[in-house]
Amino acid sequence: MELQWDPWDWQDYEIAQQPSWRSQDELEAVRRELRLRAPLVFPREIDALRRSLARAAQGQAFVLQAGDCAESFHDHSAAAIRAKLRVILQMAVVLTYSSGVSVVKIGRIAGQYAKPRSSDTEVHHGLEIPVFRGHIVHDDDPTLEARQPDPQRMLTAYDLSRATVATIKALTEGGFSDLSRAHSWNQDFVASSPEGERYEAIAAEIERALRFMAACGIDLSHEEVLHQITLWTSHEALLLGYEAALTRRDPSSQRFYDLSAHQVWIGDRTREPKGAHVRFVSGIANPVGVKVGPTMTSDELLAVCGELDPDRTPGRLMLVARMGHDTVRSALPDLVRAVQSAGHPVVWLCDPMHGNTFVSEAGYKTRDFEDIMDEITGFFEVHRRLGTWPGGIHIELTGEDVTECLGGGEGVLETELSRAYDTICDPRLNARQSLDLAYRVAELLIR
Template identity: 55%
Template sequence: MTPPHAPSEAAPAVAPAGWSPASWRDRVAVQQPEWDGLDELRAVTDELESAPPLVIPGETRQLSASLAEVAQGRAFLLQAGDCAESFDSATPESIERRLRVILQMAIVLTHSAGVPVVKLGRIAGQYAKPRSSSHETLDEVSLPSFRGHIVNLPEFETDARRADPRRISQAYQRSATTLNLLRAMTQGGYADLTKVHQWNEAFVAATGVGRRYETLADDIDRALRFMQACGLDTDEVPQLHEATLYSSHEGLILDYEEALTRQDTETGEFFDTAAHSVWIGERTRDLDGAHVEYFSGIANPIGTKVGPTATPAEVVALCDALDPHRVPGRLTLIARMGAELVTERLGPLVEAVAESGHPVIWATDPMHGNTFTAPSGRKTRHFDAIEQEIRGFFEVHHRLGTWPGGIHVELTGDDVTECLGGSEELSDDQLGLRYETMCDPRLNARQSVDLAFRVAELLREQQH
């Protein structure tokens, strides 16, 4: 996280004519909870409207500037974090473990590929999840689906599945707690490059991936000693001792996002101060829908998922609606095609957007298109399919001469057993050992660092 600082030079407001933070209410809003008590919902959102912002425009503008470098092929985006954060995970230990694995991945990518890495966490607000069905049925009992801790609870009980507006306020408080600790850790010495060895968690260090990471850490130590031997005072180089991690989440629950929207008094721009960046999901990207309407007016850098059914015309229309001024770094298109379809379906979209002149960032989400049910009955993903989709993503961009801007992955710093494969070859009969996710399966720390090494190799190939 970056410390608060003065807003940058004024820029034109991005909000189209007639837009307001509430104008989405005139559109069809899908994937919204059926809140239990509209008066209580209004009381909660009124309270949030006068609450302090979670992030400030100066921080968000700095992210926009960094993402502009990604859009122009001079940096790489690492967007990573939990599938769906739990209120129970807003603890120092859990936050530290997630930060640690993101820092490890960023170090691997920066050192091995030689490009700056913009670190964007799925953290401090990723409390909502879209669902394929509004209700879940078990033993002839039908209850509302679990939509994330900002809405209800996963237990299959009537009271637990009630869409409780008070949970919106709890999400704000948990996000504030998480952001405060992240700021303290990233600016207070935890991210110091002299501590890269300490980031290697015990259950990672004993593996082949851990040993490979230790070799990289040794290289960094030698580089720092070389700089000192040359007379450079590394203590005076803040980039060696601090890190910048930005927050992001799917901007799904529009009551929450609207309540935390603020207008910058200097520029007139509207910012969603719930996070530095928010994205639209595959299920909510309808061009005439409420989510596209809301996102079109905020000045944050934004993203939208793009699945295998998307057509070139649809994607260009989304770019026109969300980035009419063609600002580099404004819009990230997050492709989630599936390993078997990526090389076939992605190319026409990339070509169409390039021809339209929109300077978007293309990132790959190799997780959601590769989910399946294992023989054990658990929802999972295979590491090989995740890697295959990333390779296909790079292959398409290499063929077209465009920049593969980033990866968007679901992971945890914990030693979970949720995704098959990886260097440790996690098998189906091991899934039940530590299957802890509330929603989708996540890469564990070993698999995450392993993936970073493999992406770094692809980046090096892309540069030659």
């Protein structure tokens, strides 16, 4: 008989990818404090996202999920948030204008502070130290002292997430995302590039269309979709104590919601069908995602889908394929067929970042833009061949002028990686590369 779900019963299940906290008593004290904190998002917002994702599951919308690999405690200014929002807005405009498909915009933001890792330790200058697991756990400085897991950092992560949510709301509701201001989203270092010039042409056409409608007597002042957008928040639900402490039962529906974010996902390393992470997300009403790597079998995937989407609800489950560009065309089809045959109305997303990481000759972890695009192209090819909908992309990016990924329209070279390599974890696309990617994905959407 199925046990009744509780936000804390994941503790009775095997769990992976957890820090070795310095004090269990301190950890419990932090969890108690988090239970008293106000929610970061609200059930009605989560329900609205689920309805939008249901449209994507039915092939009527496309999901753009994008943001930092790992958010930093050291860079949470309004300017940094604005830069990320700006490039996501630009990408959404390009995708919508070029393809005519509605775009659901989800940020890896306001909570993406924890990272799963393939190894527990790393070696730095001959010293073996704990691997960096995100600022919610410890600092990124490569010392034994800095890498000691500290439960108090969960409270800092909450505070910064709350400030980020407030900043996003102020920007999206205060005119920054007004479509009539599309020109202003083009940053200087982007505007001077071929991608930026191409974007300026789209912005000018949108501006002319808005003027034309106004001249025809169409009152656009009350058209909310033109003047503000919704950027939903998301992160990986890795530290289940943090997630459970922010999970509340909604009095009206009697359903449990994880109010740390609108949407959460579990990774390829924590997707065990009978494990703690799957158990936790099985009981929350949020839309949930699962990263699907190249080693996952159809039986394993169907077992996860059965746990997370037993009622086959459109908008509930997102499957995020992260295969690698040389594997996606061979590994993905059987998985898509199995899910389709089982009747799960999922949203399939492509994460072309994590399967295409390598280390340059100079020792920089990087990704090649053409490998990223090849995986997205393969993802589309598989879905087109099977008659299913390629529902979206899941991208790690920044609005800053970094040099972390190779290639793109202006071609970041391997010798240039050291110029502005600022990530605290994995390499991200910069704003020019992100815009270039949006154009190329839009072309795939209209084929």
